[in-house]
Amino acid sequence: MNPDVITKIGMLSRCWGCPAVPSEDTNEVVDYLKDGATIYTLSNLDTPYLLAQK
Numbered sequence: 001m002n003p004d005v006i007t008k009i010g011m012l013s014r015c016w017g018c019p020a021v022p023s024e025d026t027n028e029v030v031d032y033l034k035d036g037a038t039i040y041t042l043s044n045l046d047t048p049y050l051l052a053q054k
Contacts, residue, residue, distance in 0.1 A: 011047070 003012075019041050021029050033039070 019039065029039075
């Protein structure tokens with residue numbers, strides 16, 4: 001996760017499948033998920049970026 005990305009594209013990530021995770025949290029998240037756990041995330045579908053993609 002690079003904070004400059006937010007300034008450049010107006011959001012943290014353009015990925016639809018993988019959430020952005022701060023570098024310092026990566027190991028903890030991978031350890032949590034490696035045995036089959038899941039993370040459910042929901043986006044605000046009315047953001048300017050998503051509306052422009054329709």
